[in-house]
Amino acid sequence: xxxxxxxxxxxxxxxxxxxxxxxxxxQTQSGNTANGSAAIAPKQNTVSTNVVxxxxxxxxxxxxxxxxxAESFTTGPVAKQLVAAFxxxxxxxxxxxxxxxxSTDTNRADLTATISGGSSxxxxxxxxxxxxxxxxxxxxxxxxxxxxxxxxxxxxxxxLVQGATYNGKVYAAPLFADTAFLYYRKDLLQKYHLxxxxxxxxxxxxxxxxxxxxxxxxxxxxxxxxYEGLTCDFDEYLADAGxxxxxxxxxxxxxxxxxxALSFMRSLITSGVTPKTVDTFQEPQSENxxxxxxAVFLRNWSYAWSDSQNPTSSKVVGxxxxxxxxxxxxxxxxxxxxxxxxxxxxxxxxKDLAAALQFIDWMTSPQAQEILxxxxxxxxxxxxxxxxxxxxxxxxxxLLPKVKFVSRPSQTPQYPSVSKAIYDNVxxxxxxxxxxxxxxxxxxxxxxxxxxxxxSGGL
Amino acid sequence: xxxxxxxxxxxERRSGILQRTDVRAGWGLLTPAGIVILAVTIFPxxxxxxxxFNNIQLTTNGFQFTFTGLQNYKDVxxxxxxxxxxxxxxxYSVITVAVELFFGLLIALAIQNVExxxxxxxIVMLIPWALITVISAQMWGxxxxxxxxxLNAILQGLHIIHTQVNWLxxxxxxxxxxxxxxxxxxxxxxxxxxxxGLQMIPKDYYEAALIDGANAWQSFWNVTFPQLRGSIALxxxxxxxxxxxxxxxxxxxxxxxxxxxxxxxxxxxxxxLFTNLHFGLGAAVAISTVILILGACLIFLSAFRGMVGEEAx
Numbered sequence: 001x002x003x004x005x006x007x008x009x010x011x012x013x014x015x016x017x018x019x020x021x022x023x024x025x026x027q028t029q030s031g032n033t034a035n036g037s038a039a040i041a042p043k044q045n046t047v048s049t050n051v052v053x054x055x056x057x058x059x060x061x062x063x064x065x066x067x068x069x070a071e072s073f074t075t076g077p078v079a080k081q082l083v084a085a086f087x088x089x090x091x092x093x094x095x096x097x098x099x100x101x102x103s104t105d106t107n108r109a110d111l112t113a114t115i116s117g118g119s120s121x122x123x124x125x126x127x128x129x130x131x132x133x134x135x136x137x138x139x140x141x142x143x144x145x146x147x148x149x150x151x152x153x154x155x156x157x158x159x160l161v162q163g164a165t166y167n168g169k170v171y172a173a174p175l176f177a178d179t180a181f182l183y184y185r186k187d188l189l190q191k192y193h194l195x196x197x198x199x200x201x202x203x204x205x206x207x208x209x210x211x212x213x214x215x216x217x218x219x220x221x222x223x224x225x226x227y228e229g230l231t232c233d234f235d236e237y238l239a240d241a242g243x244x245x246x247x248x249x250x251x252x253x254x255x256x257x258x259x260x261a262l263s264f265m266r267s268l269i270t271s272g273v274t275p276k277t278v279d280t281f282q283e284p285q286s287e288n289x290x291x292x293x294x295a296v297f298l299r300n301w302s303y304a305w306s307d308s309q310n311p312t313s314s315k316v317v318g319x320x321x322x323x324x325x326x327x328x329x330x331x332x333x334x335x336x337x338x339x340x341x342x343x344x345x346x347x348x349x350x351k352d353l354a355a356a357l358q359f360i361d362w363m364t365s366p367q368a369q370e371i372l373x374x375x376x377x378x379x380x381x382x383x384x385x386x387x388x389x390x391x392x393x394x395x396x397x398x399l400l401p402k403v404k405f406v407s408r409p410s411q412t413p414q415y416p417s418v419s420k421a422i423y424d425n426v427x428x429x430x431x432x433x434x435x436x437x438x439x440x441x442x443x444x445x446x447x448x449x450x451x452x453x454x455x456s457g458g459l
Numbered sequence: 460x461x462x463x464x465x466x467x468x469x470x471e472r473r474s475g476i477l478q479r480t481d482v483r484a485g486w487g488l489l490t491p492a493g494i495v496i497l498a499v500t501i502f503p504x505x506x507x508x509x510x511x512f513n514n515i516q517l518t519t520n521g522f523q524f525t526f527t528g529l530q531n532y533k534d535v536x537x538x539x540x541x542x543x544x545x546x547x548x549x550x551y552s553v554i555t556v557a558v559e560l561f562f563g564l565l566i567a568l569a570i571q572n573v574e575x576x577x578x579x580x581x582i583v584m585l586i587p588w589a590l591i592t593v594i595s596a597q598m599w600g601x602x603x604x605x606x607x608x609x610l611n612a613i614l615q616g617l618h619i620i621h622t623q624v625n626w627l628x629x630x631x632x633x634x635x636x637x638x639x640x641x642x643x644x645x646x647x648x649x650x651x652x653x654x655x656g657l658q659m660i661p662k663d664y665y666e667a668a669l670i671d672g673a674n675a676w677q678s679f680w681n682v683t684f685p686q687l688r689g690s691i692a693l694x695x696x697x698x699x700x701x702x703x704x705x706x707x708x709x710x711x712x713x714x715x716x717x718x719x720x721x722x723x724x725x726x727x728x729x730x731x732l733f734t735n736l737h738f739g740l741g742a743a744v745a746i747s748t749v750i751l752i753l754g755a756c757l758i759f760l761s762a763f764r765g766m767v768g769e770e771a772x
Contacts (some may be wrong), residue, residue, distance in 0.1 A: 109733035116517050138736050167672035218606075226716025277605025279628040279717055289606055348519045369481070416734045428718030433630050456538035458737035459727065 003249050043051045051145050051153050051161065052168045058147045060361070063354035064092035068124035072100045072107055072342065078375045085371060086362050091416045093355045098122050104228075115140045115347055123350040124359055126175060129163055130228075130410035130419075136166035137413030143169035143349040147357055155207060155381045157365060164343055164408060172343035174380035176372050179337040179403060180236065181396055183290060183298040184310060186321035188215045196321065199329040200240065200264060203297055207273045210296050219273035221286040222299040224265075224430045229282055230423040231408060232338040233299065237261035239336035239406040240327040245422065246409045253422075253440045253449035260328070262429055269430060279430040291316055291393070299325065302396045306376055322395060324402040336406040343382070373397075417450035504749070510742035519737065531743035540719055541744065544727045545751065551634065551723070552702035552755070555641045560695055562642065563649025568683075570650065571657045581654070588647035596711035599640040603627050603712070627713050630720040637708050637721060644708075645701070649694045656690025657683070692763050699759055704754045724748045 033052045071079040098121070100107045111125055116138070127135065135141040145153070146169065153161045156174055164172040182203070184196060188210050197203045207219025223229040235245065241264075243257025252258070268274040278286070283300060287307060290298035291314040296306065307313065308320045327335035344363055350356050362368055369379040376394050379385045391398040409418055421443050427441035449457035511531050513524040533542050570580050587595065602609045603626040614620045626636045660683065668678040706725040709715055715722035728748060732741030 105734055112517075112733060112736060116521065118521060134736060139519045140517065172574065226714045226718065275606050275623070277623070277625045278627050280713070281623070285604070285606075292607075294606070337481075361716050378504055414735070416730075416736075420730075420734075424716070427716050428720075430718035431628050431630065433717060433720075454543075455535045458740045459535065459538045459540050459731050 030161055051165065051170055052152055053150060054148060055146045057149060058354055058357055060354040060358040061331040062092075063090075063352075063358040065352040065355040066094040066096070067123040067350070067352050067355050067359060068096045068121040069359065070098045070100050070111065070125035072102070072104075072126045078372065078377070081371050081375075082363065082368055085367060086359065089362065089367075090358060093358060095359060100126070104128055112138070112140060115349065118349055120347065120349045120351045123347050123352055123356040125345050125347065126204070126342050127172065127345045127434040128342055129174070129177075129339065130170075130408055130415055131345075132164045132171045132343070133166045133411050134413045134415060135345065136169070139348060140345075141171040142346040142350070143171055144173060144346055144360070145170040145356075147346075147353065148192050152361070155383065157380060157382050157385050159339075159405065159407075160380055163339065163410070166411070166413075172345050175342050175344050175363060176369075176377035177339070177341035177380050178301050178303075178378055179400075179405065180232070180299055180301055181304070181322050181399065181403075182325050183300060183304055184321050184323065185216070185293075185296050185316065185319055187319040188296055189321075189419055191215065196323055197297075197326050199326050200237070200332060200335070201329050203326055204268060204271065204273050207296050208271065211273070216294060216296045218275050218289060220268060220297040220299075221274060221281065221289045221295045222278060223281055223283055223286055224274075224427065225279040225280050225282045225285075226420055226423055226427040227282060228423065230426055231419045233342070234261065234265070234422060234426050235338055235406050235408055236299075236320070236325060236336050237265060237328075239404075242331065243419070244409075245447065249451075251444045251451075253444040258440050259436060262426060262440060264328075265426070266429055266432070266436055269432075279427055285314075293319075302378060302394065303376065304397050305394055322399065324399050324404075332400050332404075334348060334404060336404045339405045339407045341378070403443050411453055412450075414450050414457070417459075418447050421446035421450050461734050497659075507742045507745050510738055511746045513739050515738040517738075527739070532741045532747070535740060535747065540722070541727065541747075543719055544722050544724045547634075547721065548703055548705065548724045548748075548751075549755075551638065551641075551705060552699060555645075556695060556698045556702050558642050559646045559649050559698055560691060562646045563653055563694065564687075564691070566646065566656060567650045567653035568679075569656055570654060581651075584650060585647050587644050588651075590644075590708040592644060593711050595644060596640065596708050599636070599708075600712055603636050603670045628717055630717055633713050633717060633721055637712060640708055640712070643704070643722075644697065649668070649698065652697070653687060653690050656687045660686040688763075692760065695759055695763065696756055699755050700733040703748065703755060722740075724751070 005143060018029060026079055068077075069083070073079045079097055083097060086095060087093070101110055108127075108131070111122075111127070114122075127141075132141070136143070153170060157177075157366050160174040160177070161170055164170050164174060173230055182197075184194075186193075189196065189206070192206075192210055192213060194206045194209065203220055211219045223233050238244065238261040239257055241257040241260040242263060244252060246252060257453050269278060275289075281289075283304075286298060287300055287304055289295045290300075290304075291308055293315040305320075305322055309317050312319050325335040325337050327333075344360050346353075346360065364381055366381065366383045368385040369381050373379050373384060373390060373393050378397065378400075379390070383391065385400075409415065424438040425434070425443035425446070428434045429436050434442070444453055446457075451457070464592045506548040510524075512526060512528060514527045514530070516525070566584065570577065570584065573580050590598075601607075605611065605623050605625040605628060608623075608626070610626065611620070611623045615623070624632065664682045664686070665678055668682050673681065704725050705723045707731065709721040709723055709726060713721045715726050724744065725748065728741055728744040729746055731737050735741075
């Protein structure tokens with residue numbers, strides 16, 4: 001189980017977006033379902049409309065000094081490449097890298113302890129896309145939009161800035177994005193004369209057929225463990241079924257759409273298409289079953305492509321195809337994929353504001369974003385994300401125009417409790433210890449009490 | 460001691476002053492340790508207690524406290540999840556500690572009676588305890604894994620089960636699986652304490668028992684067990700203190716699931732504090748856990764004394 005540690009980080013809490021965000025990852029007011037597809041112009045906000053004007057505009061063009069950057073790539077040369085390129089271009093600024101824990105939750109605990117203790121370093125840190133509301137609320141992140149000109153935010157693909165906004169101010173600069181795809185065994189589909197599925201029903205029936213004929217041990221593997229990743233998987237089925245976690249700020253999981261989504265997930269297990277142990281699978285476990293050649297289909301993030309093509313860990317090199325996630329029959333041509341990724345945050349106690357801003361500015365410039373793309377990270381700025389040469393880095397980039405995006409309801413500082421209400425109950429239903437309707441009823445009431453942000457909902 | 464000895468000569472003449480010097484020196488010697496204990500034990504406990512009575516907001520100027528009295532405790536105690544965690548933690552601790560004491564005693568007696576390779580046996584026995592828990596938990600993860608797990612492979616090979624069992628993904632088997640991993644990990648700790656206790660029992664007692672015609676069971680029941688009482692109580696206490704704080708095993712193996720089945724108090728506290736950033740509520744969970752552990756220790760001690768105390772005399 002090699003699981004690049006960075007994957008862990010990028011994914012435990014989840015991953016991101018990009019090019020096709022242009023197609024509209026505009027979040028609805030409820031903060032949940034994104035609209036649009038490549039062919040449709042975004043229905044919602046354009047990028048900078050909701051950003052308030054800066055209050056303390058900082059001119060950092062001549063910045064000098066020394067800053068500490070807490071990075072969560074943890075492996076691979078990406079962070080070093082970025083810092084080297086930055087220091088070459090801005091020799092007056094020295095960047096020290098501080099490697100963070102690879103587990104997203106441990107990373108958050110570490111940053112919280114450091115920054116709430118008043119430390120001025122790290123000046124800039126990487127954080128999950130679902131952190132802005134919580135970090136803004138706890139004043140662990142400085143409002144970048146107070147210091148940067150309004151025009152700064154125009155560079156990003158649509159929807160991304162919205163995700164980093166809390167009460168009208170932007171607290172993070174999108175660094176790289178990620179989202180989920182359906183990986184399939186093209187050799188098996190060919191052998192049994194089956195098409196690449198575009199609906200969930202098709203995934204289920206094709207997987208059942210291939211397993212029955214002995215083509216593979218398992219049909220379809222995904223992430224069903226009791227953690228943030230399950231919220232992502234569930235949100236996708238939910239959006240495909242036409243539902244959303246919140247409607248007008250209130251939990252809306254007591255709906256037929258939610259029932260359809262969770263019933264389908266559970267039916268994957270009861271029908272034998274998905275192994276029942278999926279309720280203990282995080283990304284590495286599900287990916288491992290697939291790369292060992294034991295499963296026909298895999299739902300995973302963009303990095304699974306390069307993992308599946310790595311001959312030292314994968315037995316299915318050259319046999320894998322990748323496509324946009326399917327949807328339920330009659331719900332369009334492709335399904336929703338969860339928005340994930342990592343942002344750059346500014347420590348409110350930084351002693352070198354100008355240098356830190358210069359660093360953030362450069363990290364979201366075409367030069368830095370090209371370095372990220374070359375390392376298979378999805379760029380967040382339009383200039384690189386929309387470039388036709390992007391696909392040369394990974395075939396998943398070519399699929400982005402087809403992808404529809406769904407954001408998790410992370411616009412509330414209580415998001416961790418909201419998400420826990422989802423994954424705890426969904427996980428229980430997957431294990432079969434409670435019924436689908438009971439799980440959804442419990443999730444619904446726990447989300448509402450979590451959102452109140454006080455009382456026992458805080459547990 | 461050394462100081463006292465050095466000063467005895469002068470004591471007869473100017474005892475008052477010297478005693479004061481002794482006292483001062485004594486405090487001086489105590490101070491460093493006292494400061495350390497104050498800083499790493501007393502202060503955090505008092506501070507947690509203080510936090511648990513406040514609503515805490517993080518700001519750029521640090522924590523902002525608003526005194527709310529018992530509100531955090533009311534909130535915690537009205538949450539079903541808290542009581543579920545209390546129930547799980549107690550259930551888990553009582554069973555694992557009891558089984559560990561039982562096996563620990565058996566293994567200690569066995570090792571005590573090993574003639575050759577005694578030190579090798581002790582070293583081998585200690586391996587589970589010496590491994591870092593998150594690492595051995597990861598190993599148990601491979602054993603229990605429902606798809607490529609070793610346990611399923613063995614049981615299927617022996618035709619004991621026919622379909623794969625989802626050990627960590629079902630409530631009952633998840634709890635039992637955690638318990639087994641815990642017992643495997645910490646029984647050696649109990650063995651070590653009991654072994655040292657066994658070695659302190661004078662040989663004469665056994666000889667006397669032998670002369671009186673006691674069989675093996677009688678000499679165990681009338682000599683070994685009463686003499687071992689203190690060690691068993693010690694091992695039990697240490698284990699209760701640790702078991703009630705169980706965190707790493709479920710954190711790695713089940714993340715508290717399925718659902719919230721294996722969410723221990725320590726996991727709940729950690730999540731409330733560091734994921735949800737509700738410091739007041741988290742402190743209330745932590746303080747409640749401390750009270751529960753103290754209570755459990757007292758109950759264990761008095762129950763243990765009631766059970767074997769009189770006989771031992």
